[in-house]
Amino acid sequence: xxxxxxIRNYFAAxxxxxxxxxxxxxxxxxxxxxxxxxxxQLAVSTDTLVAGVHFxxxxxxxxxxxxxxGVSASDLAAMGASPLAFTLALTLPAVSATWxxxxxxxxxxxxxxxxxxxxxxxxxxxxxxLTVTVFGAVPVGQALTRAGARPGDLLCVGGTLGDxxxxxxxxxxxxxxxxxTTQALLARYWSPLPQLALGQAxxxxxxxxxxxxxxxxADCGHIALASGVGxxxxxxxxxxxxxxLALFNPDEALNAALSGGDDYRLAFTLPASCLAELIDAGWxxxxxxxxxxxxxxxxxxxxxxxxxxxxxxxxxxxxxx
Amino acid sequence: xxxxxxIRNYFAAxxxxxxxxxxxxxxxxxxxxxxxxxxxQLAVSTDTLVAGVHFxxxxxxxxxxxxxxGVSASDLAAMGASPLAFTLALTLPAVSATWxxxxxxxxxxxxxxxxxxxxxxxxxxxxxxLTVTVFGAVPVGQALTRAGARPGDLLCVGGTLGDxxxxxxxxxxxxxxxxxTTQALLARYWSPLPQLALGQAxxxxxxxxxxxxxxxxADCGHIALASGVGxxxxxxxxxxxxxxLALFNPDEALNAALSGGDDYRLAFTLPASCLAELIDAGWxxxxxxxxxxxxxxxxxxxxxxxxxxxxxxxxxxxxxx
Numbered sequence: 001x002x003x004x005x006x007i008r009n010y011f012a013a014x015x016x017x018x019x020x021x022x023x024x025x026x027x028x029x030x031x032x033x034x035x036x037x038x039x040x041q042l043a044v045s046t047d048t049l050v051a052g053v054h055f056x057x058x059x060x061x062x063x064x065x066x067x068x069x070g071v072s073a074s075d076l077a078a079m080g081a082s083p084l085a086f087t088l089a090l091t092l093p094a095v096s097a098t099w100x101x102x103x104x105x106x107x108x109x110x111x112x113x114x115x116x117x118x119x120x121x122x123x124x125x126x127x128x129x130l131t132v133t134v135f136g137a138v139p140v141g142q143a144l145t146r147a148g149a150r151p152g153d154l155l156c157v158g159g160t161l162g163d164x165x166x167x168x169x170x171x172x173x174x175x176x177x178x179x180x181t182t183q184a185l186l187a188r189y190w191s192p193l194p195q196l197a198l199g200q201a202x203x204x205x206x207x208x209x210x211x212x213x214x215x216x217x218a219d220c221g222h223i224a225l226a227s228g229v230g231x232x233x234x235x236x237x238x239x240x241x242x243x244x245l246a247l248f249n250p251d252e253a254l255n256a257a258l259s260g261g262d263d264y265r266l267a268f269t270l271p272a273s274c275l276a277e278l279i280d281a282g283w284x285x286x287x288x289x290x291x292x293x294x295x296x297x298x299x300x301x302x303x304x305x306x307x308x309x310x311x312x313x314x315x316x317x318x319x320x321x
Numbered sequence: 322x323x324x325x326x327x328i329r330n331y332f333a334a335x336x337x338x339x340x341x342x343x344x345x346x347x348x349x350x351x352x353x354x355x356x357x358x359x360x361x362q363l364a365v366s367t368d369t370l371v372a373g374v375h376f377x378x379x380x381x382x383x384x385x386x387x388x389x390x391g392v393s394a395s396d397l398a399a400m401g402a403s404p405l406a407f408t409l410a411l412t413l414p415a416v417s418a419t420w421x422x423x424x425x426x427x428x429x430x431x432x433x434x435x436x437x438x439x440x441x442x443x444x445x446x447x448x449x450x451l452t453v454t455v456f457g458a459v460p461v462g463q464a465l466t467r468a469g470a471r472p473g474d475l476l477c478v479g480g481t482l483g484d485x486x487x488x489x490x491x492x493x494x495x496x497x498x499x500x501x502t503t504q505a506l507l508a509r510y511w512s513p514l515p516q517l518a519l520g521q522a523x524x525x526x527x528x529x530x531x532x533x534x535x536x537x538x539a540d541c542g543h544i545a546l547a548s549g550v551g552x553x554x555x556x557x558x559x560x561x562x563x564x565x566l567a568l569f570n571p572d573e574a575l576n577a578a579l580s581g582g583d584d585y586r587l588a589f590t591l592p593a594s595c596l597a598e599l600i601d602a603g604w605x606x607x608x609x610x611x612x613x614x615x616x617x618x619x620x621x622x623x624x625x626x627x628x629x630x631x632x633x634x635x636x637x638x639x640x641x642x
Binding site: 030031032033035036038041042044045048049051052054075076078079081088091119120124125126127133138140143146147209211226 | 345346349350351352353354355356357359362363364365366367368369370371372373374375396397399400402408409410412440441442443445446447448450452454456457459461464466467468530531532547
């Protein structure tokens with residue numbers, strides 16, 4: 001099977017293929033064409049996942065397809081953008097119809113969940129890796145950047161943290177436990193659901209936002225730097241799931257939540273006056289600290305003592321998993 | 322050095338960094354933000370280059386940077402789009418400051434040449450490969466797709482063909498010759514200059530277009546299929562460079578021009594009435610055949626006899642180079 005038929009067979013039947021949703025021309029030409037409404041800007045983000053680095057060499061292609069798109073779409077959520085479309089650059093050591101069929105099913109399932117339409121890409125031969133580029137629309141001036149946090153704002157997260165990192169030893173078969181207890185963590189790892197609706201709900205309210213991929217403390221450092229402020233994180237307020245706390249001792253669980261990465265939850269800063277309205281609207285928002293004058297990120301215990309750990313998150317080339 | 326500093330050090334200083342050129346927010350946040358003018362659509366294309374498949378494992382990083390962006394930008398030319406921006410997903414086995422510095426210089430040189438601004442990307446650890454996604458703007462309804470060729474139109478190309486494929490044995494050190502004779506071919510391989518201005522000049526004139534990456538005959542097949550027409554290519558009119566003809570015998574040179582790929586020249590169809598105006602404007606356009614009723618691509622000799630070769634171009638997974 002040639003490259004062209006391969007792409008057509010497995011990926012061209014992607015969901016959300018209604019015309020008029022911002023996609024003027026989809027797969028099959030030299031470029032795809034996207035349309036924006038008046039007053040909108042295009043949000044763009046690119047992420048690569050490499051076998052053996054970001055996921056195990058041997059893994060379920062359905063889950064990989066889900067995860068690859070979920071991870072990328074999370075960047076749209078972090079900007080408050082409405083999802084439009086994505087491209088997929090897939091590098092494969094060999095063609096396997098079974099593998100491709102399952103991968104495409106996983107990808108399409110997440111595409112449907114996120115209302116994203118596949119509009120193009122590339123298929124090449126080589127060591128397994130994939131690069132997803134996502135596109136969203138955001139009203140001019142309304143994008144949630146990392147740069148607007150102000151002293152006095154609340155520091156919030158959109159859900160429990162640490163599940164993705166907690167899942168890793170089970171993903172890598174370094175640890176085992178009953179399926180009923182690991183299921184919740186593995187679902188968070190393999191099928192991270194981007195908080196797209198929350199991101200859009202934060203438009204005009206949050207003063208800064210990002211999605212947590214490198215670990216809460218490391219990513220809070222990005223907000224602090226971009227906004228020129230300090231962030232104070234209250235250790236005892238960091239939300240963790242029952243599943244994480246059941247599988248790990250409290251120190252391990254907290255470490256996963258603070259520094260583990262792979263959360264794909266939104267972290268954002270919010271004037272205190274905006275909190276009640278969002279909670280009334282039904283959003284599950286956890287206040288975990290405050291924006292302060294100064295710089296950097298400090299973790300404090302219940303007595304206000306500095307308990308900041310020395311290593312804060314995952315960086316490629318610096319540490320290995 | 323961490324991932325973030327690495328990206329900032331080498332790539333953030335990209336050229337064309339004037340605000341107001343369609344880039345509302347560049348590198349450093351979860352997404353970049355692009356703006357379009359009223360009446361414009363966004364053209365998007367993604368290409369991956371893998372070490373050992375699309376370029377030699379050991380090669381000059383400056384040249385690789387040039388080539389990676391040139392190849393991708395050629396897809397914007399093929400749509401008649403004005404260049405805006407690009408993202409780079411770079412997967413590297415290890416950090417080498419020397420390598421990155423040279424690669425970034427090559428990338429930036431091509432970015433400047435093409436008026437493209439780097440707006441984001443990802444840097445990951447793994448086997449060397451890179452995925453470039455390019456963005457351009459095109460007036461609504463003016464994009465040059467593959468689908469509009471009509472019987473009676475002329476089939477044209479924007480320059481000599483076969484140099485990229487002719488360079489390959491020298492790139493791979495399978496063949497050697499005096500530098501003075503290989504220089505022109507190697508330049509076409511390592512620094513393919515996308516025909517962006519020609520693409521824009523063809524807006525409202527060409528009825529279909531693409532850039533030749535898989536070989537003239539294979540790519541003409543894409544136009545024929547998308548347009549529901551046949552294409553008749555006159556073998557004796559296919560333009561070849563003096564350098565190609567000096568280094569190869571006539572059969573080898575013709576094979577490179579017809580089926581070699583890596584040309585990154587535009588192929589397009591044009592009503593005969595539009596030709597004179599483009600030539601008067603100074604464009605070097607080679608008429609190499611006609612659009613006819615029917616389907617598929619036929620190569621004919623000077624007597625009109627069918628001399629179509631059986632294999633027509635490069636496809637990943639089907640053949641290896």
